[in-house]
Amino acid sequence: MEKRRLGRSDISIAPIVFGGNVFGWTADSRTSCNLIDRFLDQGFNAIDTADVYSAWAPGNGGGESEEVLGDWIASRKRREDIVLMSKVGMWEQRKGLSEANIMAAVDDSLRRLGTDYLDVYFAHVDDKDTPLDETLGAFAKLVEAGKVRTLGASNYDAARLDAALDVAQQNNLPRYEVLQPNYNLHTRDGFEGELESVATERELGVVTYFSLASGFLTGKYTSKDDIAGTDREAMLEGYFDDRGQRVLDNLLEVANDVGAKPAQVALAWLVQRDGVTAPIASARSLDQLDETLGAATLNLSDEHMLKLDAAGG
Template sequence: MHYRTLAGGTGPEVSALCLGILPFGSSVDDATSYAILDRFAEAGGTFVDTSNNYAIWAPGGTGDESELLLGRWLRDRGARDRTVVATKVGARPPAGSTKIWPEVWEGLSAKVIRAGIEGSLRRLGTDHVDLYYAHVEDRDVPVTETVEAFAEVVRSGATRVLGVSNHAAWRVAAARQYAADQGLPGYTCVQQRHTYLWPVPGGEWGAQWYARDDVQDMIAANDDMTLMAYGPLIHGAYTRPDKKLLAEYDHPVSHRRLDVLREVAKELGATPNQVVLAWQMGGALPIVPVVGVSSVAQLDEALAAVDLDLGPELRARLDAV
């Protein structure tokens, strides 16, 4: 395993791959979830990503399942001190709502953030998380209120590093500027969709955001920032013939990039998934892929990408399309 340090060297050291556990404790059963977490830890993986709304959309889901599962595993394995835990707030439904995300979410008010961290710590069975994200953009709450509430979470010792997910670049920049002006901790980790393929112009996923040029430029210009790339393997579409390419990626440039990706993978004796992850981890932009898997075999495929060296020539071919 390789490692990098978050927040410009002031945050925790994390494994080059982050394990996203969205379905753990719901569509991925406890035994399989434990097996995947055990294998990840055995391979040197330290960075695990969850949220306080995973997976509320599953049959009978409450949104507590993933955090509760991780909390049990951390306790049963005595693994808290060697695991970097990231979770999120803001995308649970408002109290009493009969609708769920992505139709509605509770947002990023100070009240929600205070209650959110308390609930997450309780479910995770810990006194702090290492990285705490604003999950989904909330334009009904002043950015000042959200920034100050997150700063209080840091001051209380309940988190060390702050992150933001599914936000427009200008909102992230505004929040960081306010935090800097007030001497408060700001967002340093940005979790957005990102993969080797680019979405069609204007293509979006509702409340979710892709890390387009403006986000990437912001991260490149600030040495305390890291991109956490979720959806890097586009739900298996790079390798599985039964998985149709998402409509947001289905355009001529994507098909040309897929051809080059498959050529490079064949030359390396690797899978397209491994090449995508290696391409993300080895580039100039600081990227940590957030990989979601549902089996140990899928995890092992992803882990093999950590030591896959593309080299400048192959990387140039991938980037030229």
């Protein structure tokens, strides 16, 4: 399996990252452990979670995804086989990027995960109330202590990411090596342009979230009529404007041309796009996971890439 380097770090990952947001939510511990096994057996290695996952599920409060991953680590004894990513800063119980919060949060995450280090630790959100040198100084202490191998930033805009990289350089601190933006075939403005330029020029890895636009790009729903009265209506109705319908129609055409599922094509577009290291994608069943991972070996032609680019541009 092809591996891609995360920024200037010594960590390389396969071109699809398993999204652990489903662990402890739509996939229980046993199912999640089986999914991780299959993921690794197919040659992939990076798993993304966060302290706040899966707080949104009924009866949950946060930390459940990390706990499920901890179950896998404890039962399989294969910690060294995975690149483990987690995050701090968004969860109400551990909100913000102050030094005190980061230090407490990482120990909580490590305890739930049953490991003594994270491969990548992300600032989940930009905390503008905390000076960048305080945040990066705290992360530096974690790297020095061996609790974290490398650092990432999620939900930063271009100016703040650039400033954070400057602060790290000026103070001889470990820098963010990975950016995690909301980016997919439909949602493009937030990354393309200034943020992408910063990531490219400063040699950051890019791991995208919402890679299938909350399910819009799976092809399960082909028009606004398909979601009427469903539990997905509120989440997806905004996608079905003229531009969104054009994106979806072109995605379905390309999928038909290449004999693949729409979700595979949408992920393959990200895998093949310059500047993207890997998309994050979730799965709740082994069949769904196998379908998702097929995107890594789906080779879209230049013509199909241009068709998809034009539809969403």
